[in-house]
Amino acid sequence: MIKKALITGSAVGIGRAIALDLASKGFDVAFHYNQSAVKANQAANQAATYGVKSIALQADVTKPEQAQSLVENVVEKLGGLSVVVNNVGNFLGKPTSEISIAEWQEVIDSNLNSNFYVTTAALPYLKAANGARIVNFACAHAQNVVARKTNTAYVIAKTGIIIYSKSLAQELIRDKITVNVVSPGIVENSFDLEEMIPKLPAKRPATLQEINHAVWFFINPDSDYITGQVLEVSGGWNL
Template sequence: MSKVALVTGSAKGIGRAIVLALAQRGFDVAVHYHTSALEAEQTRQEAERLGVRAIKAQADVTEPHQAQALVAAVAEQLGGLQVLVNNVGDYLKKPIDEVSPEEWQRMIDSNLNAPFYLTQAALPYLSQSGYGRVVNIGFAGAQNLLARPDITPYVIAKTGLIIYSKSLAQRLAPRGITVNVVSPGVAENSISKPLAEIPMGRLANLEELARAVQFFVEENSGYLTGQVVEVAGGWNL
Protein backbone atom coordinates (compact mmCIF):
# COMPACT_ATOMS: atom_id res chain seq x y z
CA MET A 1 0.00 0.00 0.00
CA SER A 2 1.29 3.47 -0.88
CA LYS A 3 2.12 5.94 1.85
CA VAL A 4 0.18 9.20 2.00
CA ALA A 5 1.72 12.67 2.29
CA LEU A 6 0.02 15.99 3.01
CA VAL A 7 2.04 19.06 2.05
CA THR A 8 0.51 22.35 3.11
CA GLY A 9 0.73 25.31 0.79
CA SER A 10 1.64 23.04 -2.10
CA ALA A 11 -0.18 24.67 -5.00
CA LYS A 12 2.99 26.49 -6.01
CA GLY A 13 6.53 27.40 -4.95
CA ILE A 14 8.46 25.26 -2.48
CA GLY A 15 5.36 23.31 -1.51
CA ARG A 16 4.71 22.34 -5.12
CA ALA A 17 8.29 21.15 -5.56
CA ILE A 18 8.00 19.05 -2.40
CA VAL A 19 4.69 17.45 -3.30
CA LEU A 20 5.94 16.52 -6.77
CA ALA A 21 9.20 15.12 -5.36
CA LEU A 22 7.20 12.89 -3.01
CA ALA A 23 4.89 11.82 -5.82
CA GLN A 24 7.95 10.81 -7.84
CA ARG A 25 8.92 8.58 -4.90
CA GLY A 26 5.54 6.86 -5.02
CA PHE A 27 3.68 8.70 -2.28
CA ASP A 28 0.00 9.41 -2.74
CA VAL A 29 -0.27 13.14 -2.14
CA ALA A 30 -2.67 15.82 -0.97
CA VAL A 31 -2.14 19.23 -2.53
CA HIS A 32 -3.30 21.80 0.00
CA TYR A 33 -4.22 25.37 -0.89
CA HIS A 34 -6.00 28.32 0.67
CA THR A 35 -6.85 30.61 -2.26
CA SER A 36 -4.80 29.25 -5.21
CA ALA A 37 -7.38 26.78 -6.54
CA LEU A 38 -6.26 26.86 -10.18
CA GLU A 39 -2.59 26.30 -9.34
CA ALA A 40 -3.55 23.53 -6.91
CA GLU A 41 -5.47 21.68 -9.61
CA GLN A 42 -2.53 22.02 -12.01
CA THR A 43 -0.15 20.63 -9.38
CA ARG A 44 -2.57 17.82 -8.57
CA GLN A 45 -2.71 16.82 -12.24
CA GLU A 46 1.09 16.89 -12.48
CA ALA A 47 1.36 14.59 -9.46
CA GLU A 48 -1.28 12.24 -10.83
CA ARG A 49 0.64 11.92 -14.10
CA LEU A 50 3.48 10.45 -12.03
CA GLY A 51 1.30 7.44 -11.35
CA VAL A 52 0.05 8.14 -7.83
CA ARG A 53 -3.26 9.15 -6.33
CA ALA A 54 -3.46 12.91 -5.87
CA ILE A 55 -6.17 15.07 -4.40
CA LYS A 56 -6.47 18.77 -3.67
CA ALA A 57 -7.88 20.16 -0.44
CA GLN A 58 -8.71 23.71 0.61
CA ALA A 59 -8.36 25.11 4.13
CA ASP A 60 -7.23 28.13 6.09
CA VAL A 61 -4.84 26.23 8.34
CA THR A 62 -4.43 29.17 10.71
CA GLU A 63 -7.92 28.22 11.95
CA PRO A 64 -7.74 25.19 14.29
CA HIS A 65 -11.02 23.62 13.15
CA GLN A 66 -10.13 23.98 9.47
CA ALA A 67 -6.70 22.46 10.07
CA GLN A 68 -8.29 19.49 11.84
CA ALA A 69 -10.88 19.06 9.11
CA LEU A 70 -8.18 19.15 6.42
CA VAL A 71 -6.20 16.34 8.04
CA ALA A 72 -9.31 14.23 8.58
CA ALA A 73 -10.46 14.72 4.98
CA VAL A 74 -7.07 13.74 3.54
CA ALA A 75 -6.86 10.63 5.73
CA GLU A 76 -10.39 9.62 4.77
CA GLN A 77 -9.97 10.14 1.02
CA LEU A 78 -6.51 8.56 0.72
CA GLY A 79 -6.82 5.91 3.42
CA GLY A 80 -4.53 7.26 6.12
CA LEU A 81 -1.65 9.67 6.60
CA GLN A 82 2.03 8.90 7.09
CA VAL A 83 3.79 12.15 6.16
CA LEU A 84 2.99 15.76 7.08
CA VAL A 85 5.03 18.61 5.65
CA ASN A 86 4.17 21.95 7.26
CA ASN A 87 5.15 24.37 4.53
CA VAL A 88 2.59 27.17 4.97
CA GLY A 89 4.11 30.36 6.36
CA ASP A 90 3.60 34.00 5.44
CA TYR A 91 6.56 36.37 5.23
CA LEU A 92 6.72 40.01 6.28
CA LYS A 93 9.62 42.40 5.83
CA LYS A 94 8.88 45.52 7.83
CA PRO A 95 10.67 47.44 10.63
CA ILE A 96 9.53 46.00 13.95
CA ASP A 97 8.35 49.36 15.29
CA GLU A 98 5.98 49.66 12.30
CA VAL A 99 4.42 46.19 12.56
CA SER A 100 0.71 46.22 13.39
CA PRO A 101 -0.89 43.81 15.88
CA GLU A 102 -2.70 42.16 12.98
CA GLU A 103 0.55 41.62 11.06
CA TRP A 104 2.25 40.25 14.17
CA GLN A 105 -0.60 37.80 14.74
CA ARG A 106 -0.57 36.70 11.10
CA MET A 107 3.13 35.83 11.25
CA ILE A 108 2.69 33.77 14.42
CA ASP A 109 -0.50 32.11 13.18
CA SER A 110 0.83 30.99 9.80
CA ASN A 111 4.40 30.07 10.78
CA LEU A 112 3.94 28.58 14.25
CA ASN A 113 0.32 28.01 15.18
CA ALA A 114 -0.69 26.34 11.91
CA PRO A 115 2.03 23.64 12.16
CA PHE A 116 0.92 22.99 15.76
CA TYR A 117 -2.76 22.65 14.79
CA LEU A 118 -1.98 20.36 11.85
CA THR A 119 0.48 18.17 13.68
CA GLN A 120 -1.84 17.70 16.64
CA ALA A 121 -4.58 16.63 14.23
CA ALA A 122 -2.23 14.30 12.33
CA LEU A 123 -0.73 12.47 15.33
CA PRO A 124 -3.45 9.82 15.67
CA TYR A 125 -3.01 8.85 12.01
CA LEU A 126 0.79 8.90 12.18
CA SER A 127 0.71 6.73 15.30
CA GLN A 128 -1.64 4.19 13.71
CA SER A 129 0.52 3.75 10.65
CA GLY A 130 3.66 2.60 12.46
CA TYR A 131 5.57 5.03 10.22
CA GLY A 132 5.32 8.74 10.77
CA ARG A 133 7.25 11.68 9.40
CA VAL A 134 6.74 15.36 10.19
CA VAL A 135 8.90 17.90 8.37
CA ASN A 136 8.53 21.57 9.23
CA ILE A 137 9.81 24.28 6.90
CA GLY A 138 11.90 26.80 8.83
CA PHE A 139 14.25 29.64 7.97
CA ALA A 140 18.05 29.52 7.71
CA GLY A 141 19.58 31.29 10.68
CA ALA A 142 16.52 31.01 12.95
CA GLN A 143 18.64 29.00 15.41
CA ASN A 144 20.92 32.00 15.89
CA LEU A 145 19.56 34.48 18.44
CA LEU A 146 20.39 37.67 16.59
CA ALA A 147 18.59 40.97 16.13
CA ARG A 148 16.57 40.96 12.91
CA PRO A 149 14.66 44.26 13.10
CA ASP A 150 13.15 44.01 9.61
CA ILE A 151 11.70 40.47 9.93
CA THR A 152 11.28 40.10 13.70
CA PRO A 153 7.86 38.40 13.99
CA TYR A 154 8.72 36.00 11.15
CA VAL A 155 11.99 34.92 12.76
CA ILE A 156 10.43 34.64 16.22
CA ALA A 157 7.85 32.27 14.77
CA LYS A 158 10.49 30.20 12.94
CA THR A 159 12.70 29.99 16.05
CA GLY A 160 9.66 28.83 17.98
CA LEU A 161 9.01 26.24 15.28
CA ILE A 162 12.47 24.77 15.86
CA ILE A 163 11.90 24.50 19.62
CA TYR A 164 8.49 22.93 19.00
CA SER A 165 9.97 20.46 16.51
CA LYS A 166 12.75 19.36 18.85
CA SER A 167 10.35 18.97 21.77
CA LEU A 168 7.91 16.97 19.69
CA ALA A 169 10.73 14.84 18.26
CA GLN A 170 11.78 13.79 21.73
CA ARG A 171 8.22 13.08 22.78
CA LEU A 172 7.32 11.02 19.69
CA ALA A 173 10.56 9.05 19.26
CA PRO A 174 9.24 6.03 21.20
CA ARG A 175 6.39 5.78 18.67
CA GLY A 176 8.75 5.72 15.71
CA ILE A 177 7.60 9.13 14.51
CA THR A 178 10.32 11.57 13.47
CA VAL A 179 10.09 15.36 13.44
CA ASN A 180 12.67 17.43 11.59
CA VAL A 181 13.13 20.89 10.12
CA VAL A 182 14.31 21.93 6.67
CA SER A 183 15.33 25.60 6.71
CA PRO A 184 15.58 27.33 3.33
CA GLY A 185 17.88 30.24 2.74
CA VAL A 186 17.36 32.50 -0.25
CA ALA A 187 15.58 30.52 -2.95
CA GLU A 188 14.76 31.33 -6.54
CA ASN A 189 11.22 32.33 -5.54
CA SER A 190 12.20 34.40 -2.49
CA ILE A 191 10.81 37.91 -2.17
CA SER A 192 14.18 39.32 -1.07
CA LYS A 193 17.30 38.11 -2.90
CA PRO A 194 20.53 39.38 -1.25
CA LEU A 195 22.77 37.41 -3.59
CA ALA A 196 25.93 39.19 -2.42
CA GLU A 197 25.43 37.78 1.09
CA ILE A 198 25.38 34.13 -0.04
CA PRO A 199 28.84 32.49 0.13
CA MET A 200 28.00 30.07 -2.70
CA GLY A 201 27.03 33.00 -4.88
CA ARG A 202 23.70 31.66 -6.11
CA LEU A 203 20.10 31.11 -5.07
CA ALA A 204 18.73 27.76 -3.96
CA ASN A 205 16.56 26.04 -6.51
CA LEU A 206 13.31 24.54 -5.30
CA GLU A 207 14.34 20.99 -6.17
CA GLU A 208 17.26 21.26 -3.71
CA LEU A 209 14.85 22.15 -0.93
CA ALA A 210 12.52 19.33 -1.92
CA ARG A 211 15.36 16.80 -1.82
CA ALA A 212 16.16 17.75 1.78
CA VAL A 213 12.54 17.09 2.74
CA GLN A 214 12.62 13.85 0.79
CA PHE A 215 15.69 12.75 2.75
CA PHE A 216 13.90 13.07 6.10
CA VAL A 217 10.82 11.29 4.76
CA GLU A 218 12.68 8.20 3.54
CA GLU A 219 12.16 4.98 5.47
CA ASN A 220 15.89 4.58 6.11
CA SER A 221 16.00 8.01 7.81
CA GLY A 222 14.01 6.74 10.75
CA TYR A 223 16.80 7.28 13.30
CA LEU A 224 17.15 10.98 12.46
CA THR A 225 14.87 13.19 14.51
CA GLY A 226 14.92 16.66 16.03
CA GLN A 227 17.37 17.85 13.38
CA VAL A 228 17.58 21.11 11.45
CA VAL A 229 19.07 21.12 7.95
CA GLU A 230 19.72 24.50 6.37
CA VAL A 231 19.61 24.56 2.59
CA ALA A 232 21.19 27.96 2.25
CA GLY A 233 24.59 27.87 0.55
CA GLY A 234 26.33 29.13 3.68
CA TRP A 235 23.99 32.09 4.17
CA ASN A 236 23.20 33.25 7.73
CA LEU A 237 25.77 30.99 9.39
Protein backbone atom coordinates (compact mmCIF):
# COMPACT_ATOMS: atom_id res chain seq x y z
CA MET A 1 0.00 0.00 0.00
CA ILE A 2 1.23 3.49 -0.84
CA LYS A 3 1.10 5.71 2.22
CA LYS A 4 -1.09 8.65 1.18
CA ALA A 5 -4.04 9.63 3.38
CA LEU A 6 -6.86 12.16 3.42
CA ILE A 7 -8.63 12.76 6.72
CA THR A 8 -11.65 15.03 6.52
CA GLY A 9 -12.34 17.43 9.37
CA SER A 10 -8.78 17.14 10.62
CA ALA A 11 -7.92 20.64 11.81
CA VAL A 12 -8.93 19.76 15.36
CA GLY A 13 -10.14 16.93 17.57
CA ILE A 14 -10.44 13.32 16.46
CA GLY A 15 -9.55 14.03 12.83
CA ARG A 16 -6.39 15.88 13.77
CA ALA A 17 -5.32 13.10 16.14
CA ILE A 18 -5.83 10.48 13.43
CA ALA A 19 -3.88 12.45 10.83
CA LEU A 20 -0.96 13.00 13.20
CA ASP A 21 -0.96 9.33 14.16
CA LEU A 22 -0.78 8.32 10.50
CA ALA A 23 2.01 10.82 9.90
CA SER A 24 3.94 9.23 12.77
CA LYS A 25 3.55 5.91 10.93
CA GLY A 26 5.08 7.32 7.74
CA PHE A 27 1.98 8.39 5.83
CA ASP A 28 1.87 11.56 3.76
CA VAL A 29 -1.26 13.26 5.05
CA ALA A 30 -3.80 15.83 3.88
CA PHE A 31 -5.44 17.84 6.62
CA HIS A 32 -8.87 19.00 5.50
CA TYR A 33 -10.72 21.96 7.01
CA ASN A 34 -13.66 24.16 6.18
CA GLN A 35 -13.09 27.22 8.38
CA SER A 36 -10.18 26.41 10.73
CA ALA A 37 -7.30 27.38 8.43
CA VAL A 38 -4.85 28.37 11.17
CA LYS A 39 -5.33 25.17 13.15
CA ALA A 40 -5.15 23.01 10.03
CA ASN A 41 -1.87 24.59 8.96
CA GLN A 42 -0.48 24.21 12.47
CA ALA A 43 -1.39 20.52 12.39
CA ALA A 44 0.20 20.08 8.96
CA ASN A 45 3.40 21.69 10.23
CA GLN A 46 3.40 19.33 13.20
CA ALA A 47 2.93 16.32 10.93
CA ALA A 48 5.88 17.43 8.80
CA THR A 49 8.19 16.94 11.79
CA TYR A 50 7.81 13.19 11.19
CA GLY A 51 9.55 13.60 7.84
CA VAL A 52 6.43 13.11 5.72
CA LYS A 53 4.68 15.33 3.23
CA SER A 54 1.74 17.16 4.82
CA ILE A 55 -0.71 19.67 3.41
CA ALA A 56 -3.78 21.60 4.56
CA LEU A 57 -6.67 22.00 2.12
CA GLN A 58 -9.97 23.85 2.43
CA ALA A 59 -13.31 22.57 1.17
CA ASP A 60 -16.96 22.51 2.11
CA VAL A 61 -17.48 18.78 1.59
CA THR A 62 -21.26 19.12 1.84
CA LYS A 63 -20.97 20.41 -1.74
CA PRO A 64 -20.11 17.66 -4.25
CA GLU A 65 -18.03 19.88 -6.51
CA GLN A 66 -15.85 20.98 -3.59
CA ALA A 67 -15.45 17.40 -2.39
CA GLN A 68 -14.32 16.43 -5.89
CA SER A 69 -11.85 19.32 -6.02
CA LEU A 70 -10.49 18.43 -2.58
CA VAL A 71 -9.74 14.86 -3.59
CA GLU A 72 -8.14 15.93 -6.87
CA ASN A 73 -5.92 18.42 -5.03
CA VAL A 74 -4.87 15.76 -2.54
CA VAL A 75 -3.91 13.35 -5.32
CA GLU A 76 -1.98 16.04 -7.16
CA LYS A 77 -0.10 17.31 -4.12
CA LEU A 78 0.56 13.98 -2.39
CA GLY A 79 1.11 11.95 -5.55
CA GLY A 80 -1.71 9.50 -5.00
CA LEU A 81 -4.27 8.36 -2.44
CA SER A 82 -4.67 5.07 -0.58
CA VAL A 83 -6.53 5.95 2.63
CA VAL A 84 -9.64 8.04 3.18
CA VAL A 85 -10.96 8.67 6.68
CA ASN A 86 -14.36 10.39 6.61
CA ASN A 87 -14.53 12.17 9.94
CA VAL A 88 -16.70 15.23 9.17
CA GLY A 89 -20.10 15.46 10.85
CA ASN A 90 -21.91 18.01 13.00
CA PHE A 91 -23.99 16.98 16.00
CA LEU A 92 -27.49 18.19 16.80
CA GLY A 93 -29.21 17.45 20.10
CA LYS A 94 -32.82 18.60 19.85
CA PRO A 95 -36.27 17.04 20.34
CA THR A 96 -37.28 15.32 17.12
CA SER A 97 -40.47 17.31 16.57
CA GLU A 98 -38.58 20.59 16.97
CA ILE A 99 -35.92 19.99 14.32
CA SER A 100 -36.27 22.51 11.50
CA ILE A 101 -35.96 21.62 7.84
CA ALA A 102 -32.71 23.59 7.63
CA GLU A 103 -31.28 21.78 10.68
CA TRP A 104 -32.29 18.39 9.31
CA GLN A 105 -30.64 19.08 5.97
CA GLU A 106 -27.48 20.41 7.60
CA VAL A 107 -27.04 17.33 9.80
CA ILE A 108 -27.68 14.89 6.95
CA ASP A 109 -25.41 16.88 4.62
CA SER A 110 -22.50 17.18 7.03
CA ASN A 111 -22.59 13.58 8.25
CA LEU A 112 -23.93 11.39 5.46
CA ASN A 113 -23.81 13.28 2.16
CA SER A 114 -20.29 14.58 2.71
CA ASN A 115 -19.16 11.00 3.26
CA PHE A 116 -20.74 9.94 -0.03
CA TYR A 117 -19.32 12.88 -1.99
CA VAL A 118 -15.73 12.43 -0.76
CA THR A 119 -15.77 8.67 -1.15
CA THR A 120 -17.25 8.82 -4.65
CA ALA A 121 -14.59 11.30 -5.74
CA ALA A 122 -11.83 9.18 -4.20
CA LEU A 123 -12.79 5.78 -5.59
CA PRO A 124 -10.94 5.96 -8.94
CA TYR A 125 -7.71 6.85 -7.13
CA LEU A 126 -8.19 4.25 -4.41
CA LYS A 127 -8.76 1.56 -7.05
CA ALA A 128 -5.50 2.60 -8.71
CA ALA A 129 -3.59 2.31 -5.41
CA ASN A 130 -3.57 -1.52 -5.51
CA GLY A 131 -4.66 -1.82 -1.89
CA ALA A 132 -6.61 0.91 -0.13
CA ARG A 133 -8.68 1.69 2.93
CA ILE A 134 -11.84 3.65 3.66
CA VAL A 135 -12.68 4.27 7.31
CA ASN A 136 -15.97 6.00 8.03
CA PHE A 137 -17.24 7.37 11.31
CA ALA A 138 -20.60 6.56 12.82
CA CYS A 139 -21.44 6.76 16.53
CA ALA A 140 -21.99 4.27 19.32
CA HIS A 141 -25.25 2.32 18.93
CA ALA A 142 -26.01 3.74 15.46
CA GLN A 143 -26.51 0.16 14.26
CA ASN A 144 -29.30 -0.32 16.82
CA VAL A 145 -32.69 0.75 15.46
CA VAL A 146 -34.20 2.34 18.56
CA ALA A 147 -36.04 5.56 19.28
CA ARG A 148 -34.00 8.70 19.95
CA LYS A 149 -35.14 11.59 22.09
CA THR A 150 -32.88 14.42 21.01
CA ASN A 151 -30.41 13.35 18.29
CA THR A 152 -32.62 11.66 15.70
CA ALA A 153 -31.23 13.31 12.57
CA TYR A 154 -27.65 12.69 13.67
CA VAL A 155 -28.20 8.99 14.37
CA ILE A 156 -30.16 8.50 11.14
CA ALA A 157 -27.17 9.92 9.26
CA LYS A 158 -24.75 7.69 11.17
CA THR A 159 -26.90 4.60 10.61
CA GLY A 160 -26.92 5.50 6.93
CA ILE A 161 -23.12 5.57 6.98
CA ILE A 162 -23.06 2.02 8.36
CA ILE A 163 -25.40 0.74 5.62
CA TYR A 164 -23.46 2.62 2.95
CA SER A 165 -20.14 1.28 4.26
CA LYS A 166 -21.31 -2.33 4.34
CA SER A 167 -22.69 -2.07 0.82
CA LEU A 168 -19.44 -0.59 -0.49
CA ALA A 169 -17.38 -3.15 1.39
CA GLN A 170 -19.05 -6.05 -0.36
CA GLU A 171 -18.51 -4.43 -3.74
CA LEU A 172 -15.00 -3.05 -3.36
CA ILE A 173 -13.18 -6.01 -1.83
CA ARG A 174 -12.55 -7.21 -5.40
CA ASP A 175 -10.63 -3.96 -5.94
CA LYS A 176 -8.49 -4.57 -2.83
CA ILE A 177 -10.32 -1.79 -0.96
CA THR A 178 -11.68 -2.39 2.52
CA VAL A 179 -14.45 -0.25 4.00
CA ASN A 180 -15.02 -0.20 7.75
CA VAL A 181 -16.64 1.94 10.41
CA VAL A 182 -15.42 3.28 13.75
CA SER A 183 -18.24 4.23 16.13
CA PRO A 184 -17.04 6.28 19.12
CA GLY A 185 -19.09 6.85 22.22
CA ILE A 186 -18.09 9.65 24.59
CA VAL A 187 -14.57 10.90 23.86
CA GLU A 188 -12.28 13.12 25.92
CA ASN A 189 -13.09 16.12 23.72
CA SER A 190 -16.87 15.55 23.84
CA PHE A 191 -19.17 18.11 25.43
CA ASP A 192 -21.14 17.47 28.65
CA LEU A 193 -18.44 15.16 30.02
CA GLU A 194 -19.43 15.76 33.65
CA GLU A 195 -22.99 14.72 32.87
CA MET A 196 -22.09 11.69 30.76
CA ILE A 197 -19.21 10.06 32.64
CA PRO A 198 -21.38 8.68 35.48
CA LYS A 199 -23.50 6.89 32.84
CA LEU A 200 -20.51 5.07 31.35
CA PRO A 201 -19.58 1.60 32.67
CA ALA A 202 -15.91 2.52 32.24
CA LYS A 203 -16.47 5.76 34.21
CA ARG A 204 -14.29 7.67 31.79
CA PRO A 205 -14.39 8.84 28.17
CA ALA A 206 -12.35 7.32 25.38
CA THR A 207 -9.01 8.96 24.75
CA LEU A 208 -8.08 10.24 21.32
CA GLN A 209 -5.33 7.63 21.27
CA GLU A 210 -7.94 4.89 21.71
CA ILE A 211 -9.83 6.23 18.68
CA ASN A 212 -6.55 6.29 16.75
CA HIS A 213 -5.98 2.65 17.69
CA ALA A 214 -9.38 1.63 16.30
CA VAL A 215 -8.78 3.48 13.04
CA TRP A 216 -5.30 1.99 12.68
CA PHE A 217 -6.70 -1.50 13.25
CA PHE A 218 -8.62 -1.13 9.97
CA ILE A 219 -5.81 0.63 8.06
CA ASN A 220 -3.07 -1.75 9.17
CA PRO A 221 -1.78 -3.90 6.26
CA ASP A 222 -2.64 -7.00 8.30
CA SER A 223 -6.35 -6.10 8.01
CA ASP A 224 -6.69 -6.87 4.30
CA TYR A 225 -9.41 -9.45 4.96
CA ILE A 226 -11.47 -7.35 7.37
CA THR A 227 -14.19 -5.32 5.70
CA GLY A 228 -17.75 -4.16 6.32
CA GLN A 229 -17.23 -4.14 10.08
CA VAL A 230 -18.31 -1.70 12.80
CA LEU A 231 -15.98 -1.20 15.77
CA GLU A 232 -17.47 0.62 18.73
CA VAL A 233 -15.14 2.47 21.07
CA SER A 234 -17.62 3.18 23.84
CA GLY A 235 -16.43 1.55 27.06
CA GLY A 236 -19.50 -0.69 27.32
CA TRP A 237 -21.97 2.17 27.01
CA ASN A 238 -25.63 1.11 26.47
CA LEU A 239 -24.90 -2.55 25.85
